[in-house]
Amino acid sequence: MAERxxxxxxxxPGGTFQARTRVMSADDVSRAVRRMAHEILERNHGADSLMxxxxxxxxxxxxxxxxxxxxxxEGTQVPVGTLDATMHxxxxxxxxxxxxxxxxxxxxxxxxxxxxxxxxxxxxxxVRAAMDAIHSYGRPSxxxxxxxxxxxxxELPIRPDYVGKNLPTRLDEVxxxxxxxxxxxxLK
Amino acid sequence: xxxxxxxxxxxMADLDRDAIEQLLNLTESFAEVxxxxxxxxxxxxxxxxxxxxxxxxxxxxxxxxxAAKRLxxxxxxxxxxxxxxxxxxxxxxxxxxxxxxxxxxxxxRHGSAGVPQQITQWTEASVINxxxxxxxxxxxxxxxxYTARSHFGDLDGRRIxxxxxxxxxxxxxxxxxxxxxxxxxxxxxxxxxxLPPSLxxxxxxxxxxxxxxxxxxxxxxxxxxxxxxxxxxxxxSLREFHHEYGLTVARANRLPTxxxxxxxxxxxRGVEISGEVADRPQSVVTEQVANGVSVRMAVLFLLxxxxxxxxxxxxxxx
Numbered sequence: 297m298a299e300r301x302x303x304x305x306x307x308x309p310g311g312t313f314q315a316r317t318r319v320m321s322a323d324d325v326s327r328a329v330r331r332m333a334h335e336i337l338e339r340n341h342g343a344d345s346l347m348x349x350x351x352x353x354x355x356x357x358x359x360x361x362x363x364x365x366x367x368x369x370e371g372t373q374v375p376v377g378t379l380d381a382t383m384h385x386x387x388x389x390x391x392x393x394x395x396x397x398x399x400x401x402x403x404x405x406x407x408x409x410x411x412x413x414x415x416x417x418x419x420x421x422x423v424r425a426a427m428d429a430i431h432s433y434g435r436p437s438x439x440x441x442x443x444x445x446x447x448x449x450x451e452l453p454i455r456p457d458y459v460g461k462n463l464p465t466r467l468d469e470v471x472x473x474x475x476x477x478x479x480x481x482x483l484k
Numbered sequence: 485x486x487x488x489x490x491x492x493x494x495x496m497a498d499l500d501r502d503a504i505e506q507l508l509n510l511t512e513s514f515a516e517v518x519x520x521x522x523x524x525x526x527x528x529x530x531x532x533x534x535x536x537x538x539x540x541x542x543x544x545x546x547x548x549x550x551a552a553k554r555l556x557x558x559x560x561x562x563x564x565x566x567x568x569x570x571x572x573x574x575x576x577x578x579x580x581x582x583x584x585x586x587x588x589x590x591x592x593r594h595g596s597a598g599v600p601q602q603i604t605q606w607t608e609a610s611v612i613n614x615x616x617x618x619x620x621x622x623x624x625x626x627x628x629x630y631t632a633r634s635h636f637g638d639l640d641g642r643r644i645x646x647x648x649x650x651x652x653x654x655x656x657x658x659x660x661x662x663x664x665x666x667x668x669x670x671x672x673x674x675x676x677x678x679l680p681p682s683l684x685x686x687x688x689x690x691x692x693x694x695x696x697x698x699x700x701x702x703x704x705x706x707x708x709x710x711x712x713x714x715x716x717x718x719x720x721s722l723r724e725f726h727h728e729y730g731l732t733v734a735r736a737n738r739l740p741t742x743x744x745x746x747x748x749x750x751x752x753r754g755v756e757i758s759g760e761v762a763d764r765p766q767s768v769v770t771e772q773v774a775n776g777v778s779v780r781m782a783v784l785f786l787l788x789x790x791x792x793x794x795x796x797x798x799x800x801x802x
Contacts, residue, residue, distance in 0.1 A: 380513065383525035383555075383785075394790055395513035432522040 315479035328460035333365035352380040352397040354415035375402040381425035406434035415473035417443040420454035495620040496661040514781035528557035536592040551780035583607040625658035627779040640667035648707030677718040736761040
């Protein structure tokens with residue numbers, strides 16, 4: 297057991313993350329959150345049928361930020377949930393996977409517009425899994441996708457509806473979204 | 485022994501506190517799946533499980549079946565009464581036949597202790613012990629720990645009193661280890677004829693008088709009289725057993741108000757528990773059954789789907 301714990305906690309073969317450049321400051325991120333909140337309201341003609349769902353774990357804080365901004369603009373509280381799509385992933389057997397946190401969908405999402413929020417959009421596989429997971433809770437009238445960083449390299453026909461920043465990257469680079477902004481770096 | 489990781493769940497003795505806590509935390513994720521309007525996830529799609537039940541079972545078997553289906557695994561039922569076992573096929577040949585069909589997991593229940601451990605030598609599949617003789621029943625213990633933890637938050641320092649036919653109970657053996665590992669104090673209450681011949685090495689206290697421990701009990705865990713395993717009379721009569729060791733209304737009233745009454749099922753009302761006590765809000769028997777599905781989902785996923793080892797290889801081999 298101890299050995300397995302060490303194996304899990306030890307850095308992946310690529311090494312540990314080292315930031316090279318700060319691509320967005322904390323202020324940039326909060327401006328992008330407010331802009332995306334406006335875009336979501338504009339596209340959906342208000343906040344009435346919305347539900348915002350943050351992907352565990354990187355999208356949870358962003359989802360709360362977007363819902364907070366929508367509340368400031370419209371004066372309404374949009375239901376906000378969290379989603380762990382691990383059990384719908386397509387890479388079982390390729391790498392160790394465990395659910396990271398509990399899913400919490402606030403109420404029935406049938407007939408609502410569900411906005412999936414995540415920090416980084418990369419291959420699109422997490423979003424595909426998330427769309428599958430959402431359908432096991434009901435039939436939303438639409439699913440939209442909001443991400444802080446779109447770094448390209450899609451492997452599935454998925455595109456975001458709301459983007460904080462388009463960031464061209466190399467495959468071997470790593471994007472880290474955290475409370476002080478967004479960093480681009482490598483695993484070393 | 486094998487290149488692939490050996491991933492089995494044979495005994496609570498194989499699980500340390502970290503492993504149990506990981507399993508219980510994982511169970512929360514799967515409990516959430518059961519609440520969805522479509523309670524099914526594709527986590528074990530393409531995996532095949534076989535049930536190898538040489539003993540009767542209602543809830544364990546149906547619970548495993550439900551868990552497997554909610555994870556989208558395929559299941560193969562093996563019923564001893566209608567199988568080649570009746571034609572004299574040995575356990576080893578049966579297991580090797582199942583293995584040759586390319587199954588990923590075998591859930592086994594057998595009347596003899598050690599059978600699941602033995603089966604691991606004959607197959608590449610994950611082996612899950614669903615009860616072997618009077619030895620172990622690890623998934624029952626895990627669901628009991630999960631149920632208790634969901635009420636108390638933390639089991640450190642809690643007092644569990646296990647009452648009844650401890651001698652023949654695999655549930656008791658698993659729970660003694662499970663609750664002690666999680667930091668609870670375990671007290672066994674039974675007449676000497678229903679206790680194992682030796683309790684050496686068991687992390688327990690022993691009491692012969694149920695009335696003496698009721699007030700200091702957080703969890704009153706009742707066991708069925710395992711008449712099918714009792715080779716000779718161990719109590720004068722079931723009525724006398726009920727009088728001395730059954731959880732009657734009067735005894736249940738003396739339990740602390742925030743305590744739990746647990747039972748692994750099947751219950752014999754009027755023997756180890758009075759019918760009225762079994763239906764009290766304190767009694768969490770149906771909750772245990774519901775949690776059983778979530779716990780077994782977590783076990784199946786961890787062993788077959790996650791790519792992680794629940795138990796270190798060498799410790800299983802040892």
